[in-house]
Amino acid sequence: MKVMLHACCGPCLLEPYDALAATHDVRVVYANPNIHPRAEYERRRDVLLDYAAGRGIVVEEAPYDPAAWDAAVAGLEADPGRRCRACFRLRLGVAAGRAAAVGCEALATTLTVSPYQDPVAIREAGEEACAGAGVTFLLTDFRDRYGDATRRSRELGMYRQNYCGCRYSDDEAASTRERRRLERAGRREGAAGGTTI
């Protein structure tokens, strides 16, 4: 079957591509207007393209349209659950459109390799996007390959980002790292017999 694989970045492409290419004719689309800022978008894209070129993988890039992404998540910025669903719908909608345009019968996404993404939201967004484009959404769950994807991307020296992609996730990830830093510091202080109240 001819499958279009939506890819969010190079590290996440590794395992899903190999899994799908074992049984399908796979091409890749980089459709990620969520990524902020543009320099980060380009950095992730170039890592993906470098790897794909070395493997002879066909990749096309959808137009980078951050204004369309802003419109898709308008009003949902502070609600990550709903914001991410809208984000998935937009990106998979673009990818499904490209799949249909080049004669692919199905769409899959590398998003399902990440244990940090909501698989139900991805499935619902994918099915909705594909129904609109007249292609099948290929249901995948690559989370058991996340460890291998991490290992391989490190071995390849790939850039590995520390936030999902949008400006809100950059702030959220920074807050999470700071909270964990404070928790670790608190535990160290407690282990050293620090102050209790």
Ligand code: SF4
């Ligand atoms: S956190 Fe990730 S999936 Fe959610 S809206 Fe931001 S870029 Fe999209």
